[in-house]
Amino acid sequence: MDVYMNILVFSIIIPIIIVYLLIILFKKGSDTDDIEYTDISKTNTIQMCPDLLIDSGGTFYLYNSKMPEIPSLNPMIFSSLDEYTLYTKWQDNYGIKCPVVYLKEIVNAQGIYVYKPFKSPYDMSEGVPDY
16 A cells, blocks of 8 residues: 555655646746836936927027026027027937927017017917927
């Protein structure tokens, strides 16, 4: 009877235990598959996008309202519209799309400097563009 018991243990029970342990091992390793990963590159791109362009006397200041002001970084300063255009072409080459509100500093009827929104520095129609 001992021989039959040994055969039973080695041929049936031991493989069942091994399979059970392997299932537990693989299940424990797949717990990381349930974690949702977010694409932080899109989030960072959106946060890094400047969103306000101010034309003050022909000098253009490009602000990111979501970031603190740091000299020469926020705002970025362009001495001409051509410099700003080169920057936007660089963004386009890298697939960076940043909607920007354009404000032009003007003098109103009372002689006070105010900021007036226009569609873009290239389109001086009044109003904010549709995005």
